[in-house]
Amino acid sequence: MRTMSNDLKRDDGKRLDKQNYETKAGYNKFDLLSLLQKCTRRSPHNEEDREVMMWASWELCRSSYYSEYWARIDKIAIEDALLGIEESHLLLVLERLRELATEQFDPSEGFGLACAMRASSLLYEATASHELLVFTGERVVAIAYLEAETEWTVIADEDDTDGDAYEMVYGELLEHRGYEYIDREDAMQRVVTKLYGIPPELIEAHPEKLESLNDR
Numbered sequence: 001m002r003t004m005s006n007d008l009k010r011d012d013g014k015r016l017d018k019q020n021y022e023t024k025a026g027y028n029k030f031d032l033l034s035l036l037q038k039c040t041r042r043s044p045h046n047e048e049d050r051e052v053m054m055w056a057s058w059e060l061c062r063s064s065y066y067s068e069y070w071a072r073i074d075k076i077a078i079e080d081a082l083l084g085i086e087e088s089h090l091l092l093v094l095e096r097l098r099e100l101a102t103e104q105f106d107p108s109e110g111f112g113l114a115c116a117m118r119a120s121s122l123l124y125e126a127t128a129s130h131e132l133l134v135f136t137g138e139r140v141v142a143i144a145y146l147e148a149e150t151e152w153t154v155i156a157d158e159d160d161t162d163g164d165a166y167e168m169v170y171g172e173l174l175e176h177r178g179y180e181y182i183d184r185e186d187a188m189q190r191v192v193t194k195l196y197g198i199p200p201e202l203i204e205a206h207p208e209k210l211e212s213l214n215d216r
Helices: 029-041 047-062 066-080 090-104 110-125 165-177 184-196 200-205 207-214
Strands: 131-135 139-146 151-159
Touching: 029 047, 029 066, 029 110, 047 066, 047 110, 066 090, 066 110, 090 110, 131 165, 139 165, 151 165
Parallel strands: none
Antiparallel strands: 131 139, 139 151
């Protein structure tokens, strides 16, 4: 991974103030990262959101804040995108774009910037979840913005004394979305059945085979 150059300059020719997290155009990098997240959360989107998100990704990465940008893209995809079945491919596409930008191309120029801007465009197109997970230290709470009630509503609230609150709340959140919560083993079994046509009964008869896949 490349590191930020010590002699990086702003567009006006002045030295970039890295202590204040400046970008080449003089913006604060945290403001632009926050802007990306806020645009993703807003739904339905308007075309200006796409332009703003693509500009923010271009400005951050050309200013050599590409590590922070791609880390925030992962965070936004998990926290702010609904990621329904029809959009489940998004995480893989974003990861591939990140690999291209940071491993094959220069992440602060040319195709590296194009990959970053494409990632922002895809998040613009994604359905916003309108949900938040809140960790208080003792409790885990899921809240969602329900259009029918036009307000934030508590979906799940669990005590975390036994350390299992996150899984419980996540399961309730999936049910709120209309999805069935399944554990990793069940998920792997369904994938194997769908991809290879192997009956579930046969998989259950040879659990060691599924376990070997589960460890990968």
